[in-house]
Amino acid sequence: MTLAASVLLLGPGPGAHGIHVNVAVLLPYDDFYLFSKHRVEPALELTIKKLNDDTRLLRGHHVSVRYSDSKCDIAVAMDRAFKFYMNEEVHVFFGPVCDFAVAPVARQIRFWNVPMISTGAMAMDFIKSRKVHYPLLTRLGPAHFGHLCHFFSAQSRHFRWQKIKMLYTRDGQDYLVTQFCHLVVVALHYTLKDMRPDLEQDYFKMSEDQTEEEIDNLLADEVGLDYGDYGEAFPRELVLGVTGDVLAKTSHIFG
Numbered sequence: 001m002t003l004a005a006s007v008l009l010l011g012p013g014p015g016a017h018g019i020h021v022n023v024a025v026l027l028p029y030d031d032f033y034l035f036s037k038h039r040v041e042p043a044l045e046l047t048i049k050k051l052n053d054d055t056r057l058l059r060g061h062h063v064s065v066r067y068s069d070s071k072c073d074i075a076v077a078m079d080r081a082f083k084f085y086m087n088e089e090v091h092v093f094f095g096p097v098c099d100f101a102v103a104p105v106a107r108q109i110r111f112w113n114v115p116m117i118s119t120g121a122m123a124m125d126f127i128k129s130r131k132v133h134y135p136l137l138t139r140l141g142p143a144h145f146g147h148l149c150h151f152f153s154a155q156s157r158h159f160r161w162q163k164i165k166m167l168y169t170r171d172g173q174d175y176l177v178t179q180f181c182h183l184v185v186v187a188l189h190y191t192l193k194d195m196r197p198d199l200e201q202d203y204f205k206m207s208e209d210q211t212e213e214e215i216d217n218l219l220a221d222e223v224g225l226d227y228g229d230y231g232e233a234f235p236r237e238l239v240l241g242v243t244g245d246v247l248a249k250t251s252h253i254f255g
């Protein structure tokens with residue numbers, strides 16, 4: 001759904017410039033995150049300017065944007081959303097992006113009848129519970145974990161894998177969304193459990209501050225020779241690393 005389509009579906013009251021459409025943007029201000037305000041704002045402001053200048057596309061509408069720092073935090077994002085709503089400053093939410101911040105706001109907006117657009121919300125719950133808990137959420141992200149899970153399910157069948165080992169760090173790839181790697185592993189575990197009930201699964205949570213020597217010892221203890229039949233043309237087992245930068249410290253390659 002484009003911004004123009006979004007605002008045309010809304011029904012705010014007329015103002016001095018015609019029909020006012022208030023866009024509330026909930027994004028982290030910290031540039032540690034890929035979808036920070038400072039990275040998104042230039043493109044969004046350019047789009048708003050074009051919409052307001054184009055008298056044909058949104059005739060009689062005027063779009064304004066207000067920003068607030070979600071901090072990628074559950075409580076903060078919810079607090080900011082309530083303030084926008086109570087001050088009558090929102091007809092559509094852009095963001096949050098981080099899954100843990102999206103979830104409570106996306107559940108609440110159905111009682112306000114205010115839509116949300118997010119490039120995050122990648123966890124499987126946003127797909128499975130969409131109609132029940134998130135009916136006004138529209139995801140515009142590049143991908144979601146469902147695609148990843150279907151890929152691994154098809155791949156495991158193709159190569160006839162019988163068991164997998166998932167190594168991950170809970171906070172790996174946090175610059176994308178908070179606890180990204182944890183969300184990936186949870187999605188893989190439960191989806192593969194449904195799609196490949198015959199597939200034996202095991203997982204191990206690693207630490208971000210482990211040294212190369214500790215990683216080598218961990219691989220020997222947790223993986224050893226139980227996974228990855230390197231002598232065969234088609235391995236029956238797979239070690240899956242979903243760990244951020246941890247596995248980059250070692251030269252081991254898993255097949």
